[in-house]
Amino acid sequence: MTDELHKQDLEKFLAEKQLNDHWKKWVRTNLDAGCDKNGMFRIMIDEGFSYEVAKAALNFEPAIPVDQIINPLKRYKDARMRETASPFIPNAVRQNVEGFELYVLDDFLNEAECDALRRKVQREAPSTGIALKDENDPSFCTRNHDLGGIKDTLFQDVDRRICSVLGLSPKHAEPLQAQFYEAGQTFYPKRDFFEADDLIEKGGALGQRSYSFVIYLEETSVGGGLSFPEVDHSVPVKRGRAVIWNNLFPDGTVNDKAVHLCRPVEKGCGLILKKIFRTENGLPAFKRLDKENVPNYTTIGFERDRLPKPLLDKIMDFYRKNFHAQVPETVAERFIKNAKTDTAKSSLIQLPKSLEKEIQACLKPVLEIWSGLKLEPTFVYGIRVYHHGTALKVHRDRNGTHIIGVIINIDQEVTDPWPLRIEDNYYRKHDIFLEPGDVIYYEATRLAHGRPQPFNGKLYTNIFSHFKIADKS
């Protein structure tokens, strides 16, 4: 038995990858250079050395599980691949600052949202606030409130919108916070990212801090606002404005230019919301559909209008005369759903080509002015008649041929008004109630839209028209 154990140990020893001279030199050189032992440990494990061999070679054992340590070599390799992948943030303006990713996004929140948030923060949060105070300097003081634990639809919706507009995963983020600044208060220059010593302790499974997202909720009359002294750049307070920056370089290492301070509030009260994102495998955790990276061509993303009366009359005349000719419609990928399986979800009345062309010709010049694009019509779809109980899945239209879309409502017999749910370019959700003759222009590939609420009524009739960006030739 003992011989058998020795034999197994010997086989295990022979099977284990051992340090050769090359690796011994690598260990010595990197230890002499003061390299992070956690990172070295992870590199050795990834190169096939056992835990025991790495531990003996470095005379060190990590305080956290090895799979939570980032391999610095892989991090650099991934970063090179993603070096150009700075986020697309609709309507944001990247600031002209060298070597530092800093954006200003005006009107992320509107006046009504700022008012509602301020009231809720003041009502919900003060009792849980933590004063951050420097005893030696009474001007250094803010009250911090964690809003993440508060079950409130408005806080949750703003949190969702912050993640979506930046395209970062909410799973790799800290809770939303509110910070108050009274007159005369400020905070000294600080970094959001963790210093090397803190990273293991505070980073934990969530990793290093990547992007910071701050929203000014209160228009302070004098002072306040973020300043970035290392790059000599300030962003004045404007209500609803978001200031976004990356605390890291593209390779995942920390950027000292992200040092920031709050300019003293001289009059009034400052109130900001703040959310900090963490990394995934050492880099920002971007999670976004390709369609969301299609540029936005208008600020909001959609607009309501009326169809010119002569064209509406012509369509209505055709619709009445051909109402009996509707046939059940089949739509792929379960876009259109109905709890009842024995009834048609929707029907189709085929428009004549001449009327399709007239609709396109009428819409094209208006859409070109609205979008600032040279457009080419692709499809006219309909007339579609939705039936009772039907819902339209929230979706984004096809890229290329459906960049700009139009919905024309021509008829409805409803028990309850049936809203079109659409997100704007700030990821704010809207419910739009159309009347017959109303049209809505929208950035159909970029924006999520649908009618998720089952239709309560007899019929709801729409025509859809789609446009692509005209070829340059």
Ligand SMILES: [Fe+2]
């Ligand atoms: Fe659609």
